[in-house]
Amino acid sequence: MENRTRFLFLSTATLLGSLLLLPCEAAEPLGDNLREELLIEPEIARREIEEPEIESEDFEVGVYAGLMTIEDFGTSAVYGARLAYHGTESIFLEAAIGTSEANETSFELLGGDVQLLTDDDRKLTYYNLSAGYNILPGEVFLGGKYAYNSQFYLIAGIGSTRFAGDDEFTVNLGAGYRLLISDWLTLHLDARDHMFESDLLGETKTTHNFELHGGLTFFF
């Protein structure tokens, strides 16, 4: 047993010693000249490759135009601009600003000279911050040759509407359709309900102001 222990100890010690000495021993027998001969200097310089950055296109910016129905004040044209950030393939955040102008109410039309609002107060401006979710991705075929990607999305958010001299907290809810004409150019169709409280016609009520617009956006 003692022999065995001694053997194990010695062999471990030898092994460790040889491992530690190995680099020196290996280098020892070679003279300086020989070593130079054996060393082959690589003649090829490492290629310097400048790799271009991969361009990221997660932002989408664009303009839109359409129709907006302002409750009690008829339907008129609406114009706006939007900026969106796509965080994942499904989720995006959007900031939008739009403007429209109210027509006359039926009361004003029938009443002749009656004016509920001044011209300045007829202007409606809204901004909103919304989150969208892409569902139902698809492809649209035009003839036998062309195919375009498309997406349907649901969108909801909060914002503010300035109308008749007041700023009103506004909730918007809607859905849209995005048609990708090319990798960076997109066609939008969007339907939105802007809901805010209004006391313009006496009592306070929640007004629903529907907007339907088409737009063009660019990814960058």
Added chain:
Amino acid sequence: MVWLLPVICHADNNYRRIQVTAPYIEMHTGPGSSYPIDFVVERGEWVEIRKRRTDWFQVHTRRGRLGWVIIDQMRQTRTEDGEPLRLVSYTQDDFRERRWEFSFYGGEMEGAALLGLYGGYSFNENLSTEISFSQALGDFSSEYLIDINLLSQPFPEWTYSPFFTLGSGIIRTKPNATLVQTEDRTDSTAHVGVGLRVYLTRRFFMRGEFRHYAVFTSRDDNEEFDQWKIGLGFFF
């Protein structure tokens, strides 16, 4: 026409070229997992990366096909100097090391609905500065706030990470038009706050916050009010 050639060649070389090391990678028709796969690129083939959208990469094969490949498969490729292609996806670790963040929020301030947005810059994991624009829409007036604040986050490694904030700004009060005409006024403010930031996924996070404001008015008494808000943001 010949003089155009170098320009065109140069343009072609402007994309990063990679070689597939996986048995194959799949090309989708669009940048999303629901778009169908209509092509595969086999091991050893070279492709060019045209652009990135979220976690999808548009690649161009030598035969002129275009398609979108997901980041996990893009990592199974190597670059021209033989190194594996390293791509950043956004994880909780990246969230800790973020430089910029943007968010919008909704909330409540003295019974009025509050909404706004802010942008922030992080000096390090614990300290950042922010500028925010808010609007509070009350029954009798609208208030506009611009604030600049410093924010300290003592435990950035926590998924639910609390923070403390201190700042100052201005508040502009605009009475509603349907009321008796009173004047707009602008005052300076100071605030302290406490909140919670939660990493959601990819580049998104959520944040809830409570702030207590003091308004330095020209009248005898200083006003004080509370503000609650919750928001959704992204970082990069």
